[in-house]
Amino acid sequence: MLRYVIFGGEALDVGRLTEWYDVHADDAPVLVNMYGSTETTVHVPHSVLDRSLAESGQGSVIGVGLPGLEVYVLDGGLQPVAPGVTGELYVAGRQLVLGCLNRPQLTAERFIANPFDIEGGRLYRSGDLARWMPGGRLEYLGRSDDQIKLRGFRIEPREIAATLCEHAAVADAQAIVRRDAVGDAVLAACVVPAPGCVPDVAALREWLRERLPSYMVPAAIVPLDAIPLTGNGKLNVAALPAPVASPHRTAPAVPPRDALERTVVQVWQELPGVPDAGIDDDFFDSGGDSFKAVTLARNVGHGRLSVVDVFTYPTPRQLAGRLRAAGQDAADGRWLHRLVADDGQRIRRVVIGIPYGGGSATAYQALAAHLPPGTALWSAALPGHDPVRPEEPLVGWAQARDHLVEEIVRIQSAVHGVPVTPYGHCVGTGLTLAVARQLEDRGAPLASVYLGAALPLSQAREVGDDDELYASLSGLGGFAGALDQEDIRRVLAVVRHDMAQGAELLREASAGREPLRTPVRVIIGDADAATEGYERGYRAWERFAREVSLEVIPGGGHYFVKDRAEEVARIIG
Template structure:
């Protein structure tokens, strides 16, 4: 498919053009701060000048460590206008991982919120605090056209899980983002449309959420919650008048089960990250027949989405297809010798076209292995995904060719987790698999072989990983083995491990049972519904019981419905026990209804 023709200056140039032609049109809002296109460009130009004075120029890597907000959108645009490229950093990541990413990317300057920059321990001379007071008022003037005349220049470095134990920095060029967000055969956006920006800046979906609307003259509506609950997402969609949004597949499934009112407001919904359930898709299409529901597929190395398929009820008779390439992307289904397979035959998906990444930052051997010249197709990326092609070119997904996994939308290389586990002095061998892969209750599970004379506790291993890895890379289930099972050729038998029932390593101390208070019982019941088993102890820890962020969203939602209290996910995870959350509920109820007898 031919690449889309765009303005020489790419997305920043398109935004500047909208500012000239429609200066007072809404560009971005987070509910408390509202910017028109003129104000967005003025604020970005001012911040770009400040960065230039700090040495940022073409080729400079600039870190972003800030909560989602209007100022974060301004900062992302300003980095490009200064000639640099962005390196998004997640405030929830452990400090050592953030430091490693900054060093690996060669970050010259990090923009962010004052508290987050201080918490990361970054030297003051290499940081720049983003301040809402610097955002312009209505009288602000327009900004000059940015000068980005090198489409091959890096726009973003996005880190993904790495099989070598080291995260991979994917170098995404400007031309790839421009092709994604200006594709005429993709999601239709224009003036009057509003896109919800609720993904973490480190997640490649945010590339679509921010730049697709701004390149089209539409508006970005920023969800201000750090990790929005289902209720907060629905409220944001309603209060902002959102027309279009993206949801990870796992979140879509959960919202579909509960028939979220969010679907009733949207015109277009893009779903992606894992295999889509036909049952859930059919349920939503029947209940909300006006909704344009798109199933999306694509790795970070091909800039967010490679293929799209507009779903109809007829697509839900079996596993929904992932669709056809769009926006300058191309696809080939090849065998192990990189030769084409016949339509309907299973092969590995190779991706080509204008939206390929430049490669992996500082890893030329890995880049050469994954990005190759294929005769008749040009430069292509080896996805590792197995697909079949229908006669019209529509693709059906059939899993992985290797043991990379996806859990709740996150791409995970088990090798990275295993490498970190082996650093623990009591671990000799480790293997990480996913139990119930492809299901909503998929569970990242670690099997460990201890060093002689040791039997590590699950809590200690979780803490060990939490100090080194993001939360989505920390297993929620554990077991200790005397040896890992092997296949006939001497490789670890991951399939056999995935079929085992894990048991938490180490014996739980036998503490006399204590009756739960009424509020503790209410919390425990909400946990039990999410976990699928009874919770009987006040000191039970949500993560230790196998909980994860998606389950937490439903516990929070249930507590709101059952007790009328609003807990944020941040509060939920900072008080991870039944007793701790019951205390939060009690304080919330007292704040709502006053002290008893008052």
């Protein structure tokens, strides 16, 4: 007589067993769900199933650990999480294998010292997510490495899908990375309408914007009758339709009115992939990004547009207007650009953004969008840093300091002397301190100085050849986009220039000068490999300022000024 049926190998949706229990008793036969892996000599926890569990609406219940094994659910700091909180599943005990054959790096990543074992045992890091349920059972929640990385951002597709499913018009959803019309990787989502509903794609994207970071809002959302699945119940990616970007509109698309607008709209149709683009469609709302912005500026401007222009004038109507005016003000010499349009509110505070090494003024676009009303951000477009204008010569940062100070003083005068808050990121912190010093010397009112993702000693490190520099920056999250080899070569040359210039300004600032009177606020991401040891290392900035304090962004990587802009905006206030 068959007494047990054991499930394993794939996550079991316990709720799907209700039909089984309609025709079978709980013990005829007994159903058991088991979880494990080769590294733990197969099974770790197990759960005996029954009708009540199947009807409870719980997910993949994997139960309790087998004798001789300890099971932990830990956070990123290897601390136990509270019941109901998601963490990563770790296993300890004598069933652990010795390691991964001929793969020492993987062994070191997966088998770590057990902080709960005074005798020096090991923990196996499973890479799976789980949580403790009432009654002490475990629920399996999927793989932690189901995360995807796009444009340098780590994205959890299940979080996007779950947020979509909270909308009343959506019954089911999936989020994935697909290739768009021009072959670039884009974040897309598929939704199944709830009965009797017709989802408004633009409204769904707005729904997500209100609940998720901007980089987690799909460029395209495609309604489907059903999510296509393979024979074993997994998402059938090949059966999904190609994503088509859909800009947010409150009225029908407005067609171009002249030849110039037709030219701009045609590029709009090709780059973000919007077949019915109108002159009031926002480039970034239509699926554009900073890398497509470079291509757009090149293809439309032919030397008359900068990449900052695409961010400042993001619709075909506005960009065509900028092109008409380009010949009139191209030589105005401005390096500082206000990234968000004037909303008519009185300006009470000015933030000046100085980019990281090799970065353009657009590095601060996300931060500008999240700053509170009354706070305006101008970002520095240093000569030679715009990928659209590779022939433009670089300038020394002593000259850049003097030029920026003059522009800041003019801006400050235009807004009736409100305090200025300089913010510099990574290598840009050296130039930021130099600008703040000169503004102080001229008596310009400063609110505070913010230095992000940098420690003074880290800027004096030696860099190797281009391959080593590229690998280092990529490891920090840089170059996460569609740059060709010539663009990469050029950016690396600019980074080297900026590193040398920034280090020189820091040396000058520390050579017998009085510290800044303006408070310095250091912002660090605790997951940034470039600022390891920041807990004490940030105090090295006390050589440059009388008052130095530290703000930490939990889980923040090196480029948190872009991917955690909302948190940076809250810190700056």
